[in-house]
Each structure stands twice: as C-alpha cells, then as structure tokens.
Amino acid sequence: MIVLGLAGHVDHGKTALVRALTGIDTDRLPEEKARGMTTDLGFAALRLFAPRASAAEGAAQEATPHARPRTFISQAAANQDPARRDSLPEGSPLDIGVIDVPGHERYIRNMVAGAWSLDLALLVVAADDGWMEQSENHARVLSATGMARLIVAVTKIDKVSRERSEEVEQDSFRRASTIFGAQAIAGVVGISALHGEGIENLKALIAAEAARIEAARLGSPRSREGFLFIDRIFSKPGVGRIVCGSLVGGTFAVEEEVIQSPGGEILRIKGIESLGKAISSISGTARVALNISKTKAGTARGDLLYKAPRNSSQYYSGREFIVKVEELPYSTSPVTKDSEILKKGGEIEAAVGTAGRIGKIIPLGNHPWYRFSCAEELAFPSSSPLVLIRHGGARIVGRAWAVFEGKTDRIARRKLAILLAGLGNASPPDAAEAIRAAIAPQPQNDSGGRRGDPILDRVPTEDSNSDQDLTIDDRVVLEPSLKKAEKRLREAGRHCIEYQNTVNANFRTTGKAQTPALPPRKDLDRLCALGIALPLDRNLFIHRDTYTTLVAAILKNRGPGQILEIGTVKEITGFSRKFVIPFLHRMERDAYIKREGERRIILKLV
Ligand SMILES: Nc1nc2c(ncn2[C@@H]2O[C@H](COP(=O)(O)OP(=O)(O)OP(=O)(O)O)[C@@H](O)[C@H]2O)c(=O)[nH]1
Ligand SMILES: [Mg+2]
Secondary structure: OEEEEEEEOOOOOHHHHHHHHHOOOOOOOHHHHHHOOOOOOEEEEEEEEOOOHHHHHHHHHHOOOOOOOHHHHHHHHHOOOHHHHOOOOOOOEEEEEEEEOOOOHHHHHHHHHHHOOOOEEEEEEEOOOOOOHHHHHHHHHHHHOOOOOEEEEEEOHHHOOHHHHHHHHHHHHHHHHHHHOHHHEEEEEEOOOOOOOOHHHHHHHHHHHHHHHHHHHHOOOOOOOOEEEEEEEEEEOOOEEEEEEEEEOOEEEOOOEEEEEOOOEEEEEEEEEEOOEEEOEEEOOEEEEEEEOOOOOOOOOOOEEEOOOOOHHHEEEEEEEEEEEEOOOOOOOOOOOHHHHHHOOEEEEEEEOOEEEEEEEEEOOOOOEEEEEEEEEEEEEOOOOEEEEEOOOOOEEEEEEEEEEOOOOHHHHHHHHHHHHHHOOOOHHHHHHHHHHHHOOOOEOOOOOEOOOOOOOOOOOOOOOOOOOOOHHHHHOOOHHHHHHHHHHHHHOOOEEEEOOOOOEEEEOOOOOOOOOOOOHHHHHHHHHOOOEEEEEOOEEEEHHHHHHHHHHHHOOOOOOOEOOHHHHHHHHOOOHHHHHHHHHHHHHOOOEEEEOOEEEEOOOO
C-alpha cells in the first residue's frame, strides 16, 4: 500500500477531490458536515492499477485540455532517478490509503499530523484563488517532513477561463518547485471535482507514481523496525480498543508485542485490520487498525507504537531535548526571517507524527543549536524531525532534529554549547554521536588516573551565580577584554595557554614561557563558554581554529578505521607527551578517534 496525503488552502477542494477519486466523504464529524469545513484528519481508500510503463508518463497530458503542458510533465519525468522509472507489471493492483487534512490555518496541527507518513502528496490549489497562504504553509510542512514526491492538482477549473487555470498551474508549479525542487513534482493536473474533468487524468498520474514507489520498495530491504503514530482511537463492542495509524517500515503481526511511548508500556497486538480486512500481519507503509491489549496508562492520539529497537538511540521520549534547527525554503520572501523568531527563544509548538507539544525553544549557543523543553513527555523516532509552529499561529518556523534527550542543568548546557559550537553545522546523527561520546563513561587515562574530561568535567568559573543561558548576542559581540584574549590565544597558535594555577599562566608547548602578557583566566573561561577557546584539560587551552587546523593536518591522507599513533601526532603538532595526551583526549571527545586498549582508531575525518 502507499499512503497519499492531501494538502492545500481552506476551501480549495481537497475533500471534494477525495470524494471524486474514491467516492468516500472524509468529512465524518457532525461539525465538519455542518460547516462544510474539514477540522480533523479524514481517511479513504482507493484502488488503482499499474499502467503500462510508457503510457504512464503520457497519461496525465492527454485526458483533458487542462492537463499540464507537455513540457512540465516530461521535464519532471526526465529528471527522475532512473531507478524510479521501474514500475510494477501493467495491471498490478495498487492500494492507496488517502489522508484528507483540514486547510484552515486554525487546524494546521491536524494537517501536520496527516503529513508525516506519506509516500506521495497531492497539493491542491483552487484555480479561482490561486496559490494562497496555506498552500505555502502546507507545502512547507510537507517539505519539513521530507516529502520527496508530489502532484499538484489545480481544482475548480470549471469556474475559470482556460487562461486562468493555466496561469495558476504554471504559478503553482513554479512555487512548488522553489520549495521542493522541480524533480520532486510528478506533474500538475487541472481538474474539476464537480464535473469530473481531469479526474481520470489525475488517477493515471497517481497510479504511475504509486507503481514506481511500490516497485522501488520491492527492490530495497525492509527495515525490521516499524513504528506508528496513533491518529484515531475508538472502542468496538466485544472487541476492545482499536487504534489507527500509518505504519512506517517493518512488520506488525498479531500476538506480537509493541512498546507504547511515552510511558514504555508493552502492549499485545490482538488483531490487525487493513483496507477493511482482518489480517495476521502487515508491513509498512500502510494504513492499519490495531486491536490492542488493555493499557494501564491509557492511549492517546500522538502516542508512538514501535517494536523493541535494535539500539536505544532510535527513539526519543522525554520533556527536554537538544535540537538542530533547520530553516525551510519559501516560494515567496518571508516578512521576518525564521531565524529572527528563534533568536530570542520563547514559546513554540513542536509537532511530530500525530503528536504536538507547546514548549520553549532556547538558543544553546549559536544557531542552529537549541534546547526544546515541554511540560508533557513527547516520543518520536530519531529519524523524524519536529515541525516548529509559531505558538498560537500557523507559521511554520522550521524543523528541528533532536540530537540529545535529557534534563540538563546550567553547567551541563554550557558544556554542551561548547561542544556544539565546535561541531559547527554537523549532521544530526554526527552531533548525537558526539554528545553520546562526550557523556559516555570515561576510561582511565595513560597515567592511570581519572581521565581529564576537557568538556564535561570543567566547570566554568565565570558568572557562576548567573542562572541565564548564554544568549546569541553574548557570542556575536565580544567585549573588548574578550577580544584581546581571543587575539592572544589565536596568535599563540600551537603554543597553548596553560594555567599553572588560577593566577599564573603561560603560553607553552614545551614548557618555555613565550610572552608575558596573558589573558585572565576568567576571559579564557568566557571564550570557552563561547566555543572560541577549547579546553584540552582543566588548565590547558587552545584556540578553536588552531585545534581545527591541527586536527585536519593529523587526519590528512588518513581514513576511518586506521590506527593513529601518538608519535605521528607529536610530530605533526610539535607537542610533547604532556600536551599530546590532552590533545588526543579532546579528539576522542569530539569523536574523531576512539580508544581501543592502547590504540587510537580514527572514526571520521574533518
Ligand atoms: N465549482 C467547483 N466547486 C468545487 C470544486 N471542488 C470543490 N468545490 C467546492 O468548493 C467548496 C469547498 O470544497 P471542499 O472540498 O470542502 O474544500 P476543502 O479544501 O476540503 O476545505 P477544507 O477542508 O475546509 O480546507 C465546496 O463548496 C465544494 O463543493 C470544483 O472542482 N469545482
Ligand atoms: Mg476538506
């Protein structure tokens, strides 16, 4: 099965289009029927058949005069990855689960809940209105959840002239391309849900896409782990509790146990239904209804169900996270930059899967690193980003990837800020790994004592009674004394600054004092907190840029898995053993190398 999700501005004809495609009215709530407006998710199913591979690409252009001009379709097709051209044999049945979403900005959180598990999206734009605010916002939600493929349906073409519908088709294609890239757009189809014009055309395009997606899935190994965010819950007399959702990856089977998170309760799957039929097992992606055993803590929309993961870093559940925030593309220029909204921190809403939480986002040093905390526990796979929505509004501010879960105090945060500043724009998995490595239990050091922890053991001495987090401004504008200290440290180069006690300091690599005028310890601590100076151990400091240059020189022409000899590092850096060991500890902390007994193995390159 593939899951197709609708998106688009309020009243642009999403529900009418689902009805025209499937015969099902997804507006099931009395309130929805009364207002003629979707407020929550709606579900329908559609069965199509795989077209002839060569016919598929042309199908969308021929059925109606309002179909996309030939150039757009063929351009999109030409841009496709050759692997995607493989299709299922002609006539293969294609089951498509359809998710309808509300278009009104008030229900944007429900829209996000419908947007996260899709194989294919159908972005609906009405020909009379054209591209509107929620067309843009919904497109950005789809882009936040990593949507790789979409069809643009320009609806209500019966209400406008041919010129107007073509203009909206062109404009929608251009805007969607700006957000997703032209290769992501499978086609743009003009339709009238009321008169049926273009519907067959659209079905042909959906079928061609579905057949490709299914074929690509057959060729790739299925992941063992599957997960599902609950989107509907109800009780069936004599059967018990039924929960519905979109299963992603993996297989769920009757009598198997799954974990419900938050809470970690283990539940038994008593029955599975999909497309109206009882079955013994199901593999994702699929719309499923699960009959589950009784829970102690209850079950709520937004809860995550998953099989025991192979490693614990696959899922997060908690109230506090360190996140990497990514801005999303716009098709129009935004009034305010999203990073401006984030800069001050404050209330924000985070939505992931079908879950949503209001929380606080606070800069953790420099963009893109932040801390997100919410009052109520939130569970999600580490592969799913949080969609950030401006609190109380509908604006999608960006997406956030969790890299660490857990409560942190002021000192730990400061240390994490230092670590993250050193990581720059690292990918979320790399950052998560570096943090894990930094907080893992430490081995003994070379001299048999406890290994000096350059980051997490070092308590900054400055403004210890301040309870404030570092602000971005702290980092950007250096006070004159810090500027001076930074210059000294930079000029010292390989000659790290060593404090023999809190008063005396030397620039040294070999024990020889280099220059008399040395920065005060408190300035060095401030620079460390800002990520500009890096502590190698409690008393030894180096400029971040010097460290980066030296690490690059050490790892040059080497590869992951190779052994790094102390002698080599001494030779390249010119450090004596006294300095080379703290330097290597720092590299280990930053996950460039790992210790295996006495050996140091390279993990990654710069
Ligand atoms: N003339 C014409 N009217 C249409 C067409 N599609 C939908 N409509 C009408 O437009 C109105 C809104 O349609 P819906 O399908 O409810 O729109 P929606 O996008 O689901 O709206 P929300 O769920 O509230 O976001 C209804 O009155 C429909 O009858 C069409 O192709 N042509
Ligand atoms: Mg609707």
